[in-house]
Amino acid sequence: MKATYLGLELDSPVVVSSSPYTATLANIEQCAAAGAGAVVLKSIFEEQILHHAASLEQYSDSPYGDASDYLQRYLGEDYKAGFLRLVSEARRATAVPVIASINCVAAGDEWISYAAAMAEAGASAVELNIFIQPVEVSRSAQELERLYVEIAQRVCRAVKIPVSVKLSMRFTNIVSVVSALEGVGVKGAVLFNRFFEPDVDVEKISFVEGSPYSEASELRNVLRTTAICSGALPRMNFAVSTGVHDGEAAVKALLCGASAVQVCTAIHRDGFAAITRMNEWIDAWAERHGFASLDEFRGRLSFGKNDSELLQRVQYMKYFPGRE
Numbered sequence: 001m002k003a004t005y006l007g008l009e010l011d012s013p014v015v016v017s018s019s020p021y022t023a024t025l026a027n028i029e030q031c032a033a034a035g036a037g038a039v040v041l042k043s044i045f046e047e048q049i050l051h052h053a054a055s056l057e058q059y060s061d062s063p064y065g066d067a068s069d070y071l072q073r074y075l076g077e078d079y080k081a082g083f084l085r086l087v088s089e090a091r092r093a094t095a096v097p098v099i100a101s102i103n104c105v106a107a108g109d110e111w112i113s114y115a116a117a118m119a120e121a122g123a124s125a126v127e128l129n130i131f132i133q134p135v136e137v138s139r140s141a142q143e144l145e146r147l148y149v150e151i152a153q154r155v156c157r158a159v160k161i162p163v164s165v166k167l168s169m170r171f172t173n174i175v176s177v178v179s180a181l182e183g184v185g186v187k188g189a190v191l192f193n194r195f196f197e198p199d200v201d202v203e204k205i206s207f208v209e210g211s212p213y214s215e216a217s218e219l220r221n222v223l224r225t226t227a228i229c230s231g232a233l234p235r236m237n238f239a240v241s242t243g244v245h246d247g248e249a250a251v252k253a254l255l256c257g258a259s260a261v262q263v264c265t266a267i268h269r270d271g272f273a274a275i276t277r278m279n280e281w282i283d284a285w286a287e288r289h290g291f292a293s294l295d296e297f298r299g300r301l302s303f304g305k306n307d308s309e310l311l312q313r314v315q316y317m318k319y320f321p322g323r324e
Helices: 025-034 046-057 067-093 109-121 141-158 174-183 216-232 247-255 265-270 273-288 314-319
Strands: 003-005 008-010 014-016 038-040 098-104 125-130 163-167 188-191 199-201 206-208 237-240 260-263
Touching: 003 237, 014 273, 025 038, 025 067, 025 273, 067 098, 067 109, 098 109, 109 125, 109 141, 125 141, 141 163, 141 174, 163 174, 174 188, 174 216, 188 216, 216 237, 216 247, 247 260, 247 273, 260 265, 260 273, 265 273
Parallel strands: 014 038, 014 260, 038 098, 098 125, 125 163, 163 188, 188 237, 237 260
Antiparallel strands: 003 008, 199 206
């Protein structure tokens, strides 16, 4: 079933999210063969460049104080070149739109040049995965939100291709943040960034790695927000990126107003054939309900079109009434 996302015409609303499944040309070709509407390339990470440079600097015998800067610049250019090759190769080898992904933690100039270079290499769009860890007491929520918008604005000014922003779910008013992003030229928002969540080993008394994969139940954290955002901001394109494990989950997201869904864990669990099965389920469901196109049912449950009490707080009152 055809879809439109970020102004791009897709043969399917199922998009493979930034992951190891989009890190190589061979994997991207498998995504396309399975019926993916688009692919978001594995992110280029600022932290990876900085940490790699720091690990090499300790072995440097340079008497000069700029060794760290040199290593960061050299590694950054080499790192970027690999991503640019992947963008170009994927565009030549497949017919699906290729979305470049940049993982930003600051508003440095290098990310602006990275986005511009990826656009020049043939990227169909840019997805900015922005997460600024709120650890400083003195930095207000408004200040951090302004930084998100500033990063996005600078990238939008530097490229002519569509820009989307992958957001975390920990904003007080996500609708306001997305509206501000729209105001500086952002065309879409991905809900949500499932960033690394550590666990605690109580015997070793230390942090340990948590699972990087989503659970199907996590979709519930996204549906209501998608319905509210898509109703309040009808010109923005939304992609649901958490908990979409099968075709039914994809239809739920589309009904709430998403233009596309992004998948990763489903592929990890069932292989690239999971994409094919999701497309088949969406098509069969649409035919069963008499829908000839995605536009006929997308957003049927968005806020404003559907005033269900379940979008409000009354569900809690329904199931947990006060005692007389």
